[in-house]
Every structure is written in C-alpha cells, then in structure tokens.
Amino acid sequence: MKFATNKILTLFFCFIIFNVYAQKNLTTFTKDEGLTSSNILFAHVDTKGIIWAATNFGVSVYYSGKWTPIKYIEGNDGQNKYLGKVLQIFEAKNSDIWVATNRGLFYFNRKYWTYFADSENSSFEISTIFEDSFNNIWIFLEKENGLKDVDQIGFAMLEGKVQIFGGKQWITFTGVIGGSAAVRIGAPPDYFTSYLVDSQDRIWITSLDGLYLYDGKRWSEYNEEHFTSDRCYKIFESNSNEMWVGTANGISTNASGEWKNYEKSKGINGNIIYNFYHDKQNRLWAFSSKDNSFNSLLLFNKTKWKTFTNRDLKLKGNIDNIFDFNGQLLISSSKGMSVFNNSNWQNINRVYDVDINDVFLIKEMSQGIIYIADRAKLYKLTNEGLSEVYEHNGKWQPNIVIEDSKSRIWIGTDRDGAFLFENDTFISNYTIENGLTDNHITSIFEDKQSNIWIVSRNGISKVNE
Numbered sequence: 001m002k003f004a005t006n007k008i009l010t011l012f013f014c015f016i017i018f019n020v021y022a023q024k025n026l027t028t029f030t031k032d033e034g035l036t037s038s039n040i041l042f043a044h045v046d047t048k049g050i051i052w053a054a055t056n057f058g059v060s061v062y063y064s065g066k067w068t069p070i071k072y073i074e075g076n077d078g079q080n081k082y083l084g085k086v087l088q089i090f091e092a093k094n095s096d097i098w099v100a101t102n103r104g105l106f107y108f109n110r111k112y113w114t115y116f117a118d119s120e121n122s123s124f125e126i127s128t129i130f131e132d133s134f135n136n137i138w139i140f141l142e143k144e145n146g147l148k149d150v151d152q153i154g155f156a157m158l159e160g161k162v163q164i165f166g167g168k169q170w171i172t173f174t175g176v177i178g179g180s181a182a183v184r185i186g187a188p189p190d191y192f193t194s195y196l197v198d199s200q201d202r203i204w205i206t207s208l209d210g211l212y213l214y215d216g217k218r219w220s221e222y223n224e225e226h227f228t229s230d231r232c233y234k235i236f237e238s239n240s241n242e243m244w245v246g247t248a249n250g251i252s253t254n255a256s257g258e259w260k261n262y263e264k265s266k267g268i269n270g271n272i273i274y275n276f277y278h279d280k281q282n283r284l285w286a287f288s289s290k291d292n293s294f295n296s297l298l299l300f301n302k303t304k305w306k307t308f309t310n311r312d313l314k315l316k317g318n319i320d321n322i323f324d325f326n327g328q329l330l331i332s333s334s335k336g337m338s339v340f341n342n343s344n345w346q347n348i349n350r351v352y353d354v355d356i357n358d359v360f361l362i363k364e365m366s367q368g369i370i371y372i373a374d375r376a377k378l379y380k381l382t383n384e385g386l387s388e389v390y391e392h393n394g395k396w397q398p399n400i401v402i403e404d405s406k407s408r409i410w411i412g413t414d415r416d417g418a419f420l421f422e423n424d425t426f427i428s429n430y431t432i433e434n435g436l437t438d439n440h441i442t443s444i445f446e447d448k449q450s451n452i453w454i455v456s457r458n459g460i461s462k463v464n465e
Contacts, residue, residue: 025428026435026454028461034067035060038458042443044089046097048110049448053460054086059099073106073113081106081115090129092137100126105139116170124161128192133201134216137165140192140205141178155182160191160207176219181208181231187292193233199241206232211245227252228263236276238284246273251286251298251305267296267307280324287319294318297331314338314347321362325370326383332362337372352386354379361411365403373398373411380424389424392416404446412441418454430454436461 030038037055044052051062058071072080084103091097097108102125107114124141131137143159161178164171181191196204203214210223210230223230228250236244242255250263251273263269271288278284284300297319298305310316317333324330329340330348336356337348349355358375365371370381371389375397378390400412409421417431417439431439437459445453452463 025464026430026461027464028435028437028459029067030437030459034069035460036069036071038437040442040455040460041086042089043445043453043455043460044091045445045447046091047095051447051453052089052097052099053455054089056085058083058101059086059089073115075115075117087126088129090131092131093135098129098137100129100139118170121161121172124159127190128195130195130197132197132203135167138195138203139163139165140195142189142191156185156187157182158189158191158208162192162205173219177205177212177221178207179209183208194235196235196237198237198243204235204243206235206245208232211235222259226259228261231272233272233274234276236278238276239278239282244276244284244286246276246286248272262305265298265305265307267298267309268305271295273298277322279329280327281329283329285322294333297322308345313345314350315345323364325364325381326368330370332359332372334359337362348386354386354388360398361401363401365409366407371401371409373401378411378421389421390419390426400441400444402444402446404452405450410444410452412444412454413439414441415439417441417456418444430461430463 029035035053035055036058039055040060041054041056043054046052053060053062058069061068061070070083072082075081082103083099083106084101086099086101088100089097090100095110099106099108104118105116105126107116121141124143126139127142128140129137139162141161141163157180159180162173164173178191192205192207194206198204201216205212205214208231210221211227211232213220213222227245227247229248231248232245233248234246236246238244242253245252249270250261250268252259252261254260267288271290273286273288275287276284286298286300286305288295288298294310294317297308297313299308313319313331315331315333315336315338317335319331319333321332322329331338331340331345336359338345339348339351356372356374356379360373360375362370362372368383372379372381375395376392377388378398380387380389396416397414398411399414400410402410404410411419411421413419417429417436418441419429420427430436436454436456438457440457441454442457443455447453454461454463
C-alpha cells in the first residue's frame with residue numbers, strides 16, 4: 001500500500017450550521033442536519049467520546065453537539081479520495097481510527113487523515129481489521145463481490161490475502177498465507193473463517209486452505225496432512241490454554257503437543273465444526289453444521305465427543321446462543337430455549353412452567369440477569385426464577401436490547417419503535433409520533449456523556465433527558 005496524506009484537512013475544523021428537528025423528548029438528525037446519508041449502517045463511540053456513524057457515502061462524526069460529514073479526503077496528488085461505503089470502523093489502542101470502505105483503507109491519527117492506496121489489490125475488500133499485542137494492524141482482504149458463480153459446474157471461487165502494518169510500511173504475506181478456494185454456490189463467502197490472538201500473543205488464522213500460525217517471526221501451516229480436512233472454520237483456545245480447531249470433517253487439538261483428530265463420532269463425521277464453547281464447569285462444547293444449517297451440539301468427555309441433536313436438545317431450529325447462568329447452561333434458537341441438567345437437556349417451558357416461543361432476542365445483563373423477548377412478551381431470568389416483565393399489545397419483533405449506565409433496559413424492534421423499561425416497569429415507547437424517522441430500529445447505544453441514541457431507518461435520534 002502507498003500513503004496519500006492530507007495534513008491540512010482535519011476532522012473538526014469543518015463546522016456546519018443546521019436546524020435540528022426536535023419533537024418531545026427526541027432530537028432527530030438526517031442528511032439535512034449534517035449526515036453524509038440518512039441511512040446509517042452502524043455507529044461507533046470511540047474512547048474520546050466521539051460518535052462515528054457509518055453510511056454508504058462516508059462517515060458522519062458527532063462532536064461538541066455538531067455532526068460533521070466526511071465524504072472524501074484530499075490526497076497528496078491534489079485529488080479527492082472518496083470514502084464510499086463504510087465496511088468497518090476500528091479504533092487502535094493508541095486511539096487512532098481506521099476506516100475500511102469499499103474504496104480502500106483510511107486512517108485518522110487525530111490530527112490528519114491518510115489514505116492507503118493499494119492498486120494491486122483494488123479488486124479486494126477488507127473483511128477484518130485487528131491489532132496484535134505488539135500494536136501491528138492486521139487486515140484480511142477478500143475478493144470483491146466474493147464469488148464468481150459458475151452455474152455449469154456448481155461451485156464458486158473465493159480469494160483471500162493477509163497484510164500487516166507495523167507503523168511504517170505494509171507487508172503482504174504472498175505465498176505464505178492466503179490463496180483461493182472453490183465452494184458450493186450458497187456457502188458463506190468467506191475465505192478466512194476465524195482468527196485468534198492466543199495467551200502467548202501468537203496469531204492463529206483459519207481459512208479454506210488450512211490453519212496458519214504466526215509466532216512473531218515465522219509462519220507455520222497446518223492442513224490436511226495434519227487434519228481430516230484442510231478446510232478450517234474455527235480456532236479456539238480453551239480455559240486450560242489448549243488449542244482446538246474445527247474443520248469440515250473433524251475436530252483437532254494439540255493438547256499433547258501433536259495434533260490429535262476426532263472424526264468418527266456421530267455429529268462430527270461429514271459435518272462442519274464452526275464454533276466452540278468452554279463453560280464454567282470446565283466442559284468443552286462444539287457446534288456442527290451441515291448444508292449451512294445447525295446439525296448438532298457436541299460435548300467432550302475426556303476422550304470422546306457426545307452428540308446432541310435437536311431432538312436431544314428438546315429444541316427446534318438453529319442453535320445460536322450458549323451461555324452459563326447461575327450454574328445452569330442454557331441454549332437458545334429462534335424457536336425457544338433449553339436448559340442442561342447434568343446429562344440431559346430440558347425445554348425451558350417445562351423447567352419454569354412458561355410458554356416461550358419464537359425467541360427474538362436473549363441477552364445477559366449485569367448483576368446476573370437475562371432478558372428474553374419472544375413474539376409477545378419480555379421475560380427476566382434471575383437466580384430466583386423466570387418472570388414476565390411486559391406483555392405487548394399484539395405481536396412485536398424485538399431485535400436489540402441494551403442496558404444503560406442507569407441500569408435501564410432499552411429494546412428496539414423491527415416495526416414498533418424503541419421501548420424503555422426502568423426497574424422492570426414500562427416507561428415509554430419512542431416512535432415516529434414523537435420524533436423517530438421510522439419505527440424500524442437498527443441500533444441503540446449510549447455515548448460517553450450517558451446520552452442514549454436511537455438509530456432508525458433514515459435517521460438517528462438523541463433522547464433528551
């Protein structure tokens with residue numbers, strides 16, 4: 001990558017005078033009030049308290065009560081570098097901001113912007129940004145548009161590369177890590193499938209061509225010569241610092257110093273192992289899938305894996321959550337929840353004598369509380385049991401829940417706006433009638449000044465308190 005730096009353009013020397021539309025308890029901002037677009041993709045609150053709102057046309061930055069739109073920066077060639085659609089916003093440990101877009105990578109050191117030009121890889125997009133223990137910035141590059149469909153032969157091609165920035169120059173590990181792989185049409189369009197900075201500060205990366213380890217000096221590669229498949233989907237470090245790998249046809253660990261493969265157990269053979277979980281009772285769990293759908297949950301018992309299918313789990317659908325709670329292990333899917341009791345699973349409706357169905361969200365909050373929202377109700381699970389907090393008038397579709405610094409609960413929905421609860425009492429429902437641009441909520445967050453922000457379709461609103 002090459003540098004294109006603008007030392008004149010600074011982030012907050014651009015001031016915009018705008019009229020703010022305020023109604024009741026909300027102050028709402030759209031493109032007319034200084035956003036690069038009214039459609040906000042996601043937001044990031046940095047360590048300085050500045051709000052970064054990502055859009056399809058750059059970023060909008062909220063500072064000192066004003067929004068500043070940033071659609072482009074000026075390069076050292078005098079040409080404007082258009083940001084385009086923002087894919088990621090990453091804040092480094094030194095508080096520098098990295099913005100990955102479909103046009104490239106932009107960097108703000110709190111004084112001026114830098115654009116990194118990479119014409120050689122212009123057809124790739126940045127899928128991942130992270131920082132290692134030595135303050136190096138890593139990026140994964142995936143082929144733009146991801147797939148090249150070949151209907152006649154029924155597969156598509158993915159490509160990936162890895163780059164690292166140590167503060168002075170970019171290094172591309174060509175021929176060491178990365179490459180291309182064929183996948184069935186409809187499969188996830190990711191060449192790199194996971195990464196991990198382990199307890200020894202080593203970098204592990206899984207890909208469709210194998211597992212790669214970087215110890216700070218050299219790379220090691222592990223593929224089908226070590227595993228049952230070179231298609232690796234998850235790298236995981238257990239509580240006892242053992243490394244586990246999920247592949248397309250097995251589970252492998254180097255706990256003994258050499259790789260040991262588990263492949264013949266029911267639920268493992270022929271399936272993709274895509275996630276692991278180590279619970280507080282020191283049990284190791286693995287998730288398997290087949291044909292892009294959940295297949296089974298597996299429990300490791302010293303030397304072998306025990307398989308739990310949906311029937312065993314007493315739960316339909318794709319299992320998408322697993323967590324410890326007050327000595328209980330719980331799982332959830334869009335169809336409900338189940339509880340693990342030593343050796344077997346029980347549906348939560350039988351354990352607590354409730355009727356929870358079509359779970360839209362579930363989240364563990366502070367002080368040992370879990371909130372669960374189904375198609376009509378909000379529940380609270382504590383060590384004292386499961387209780388109903390709120391029943392909506394008709395069906396709702398909650399998609400977001402956060403707990404603010406005042407221990408209040410905010411819930412966003414797909415079509416009914418945002419709801420506020422305090423001490424498990426309904427307080428307010430924010431909709432288009434009191435200032436939102438739309439009742440479809442995409443995000444709710446709290447800034448460093450304890451202000452609550454509600455992102456809806458076509459705008460963002462600050463709750464005035």
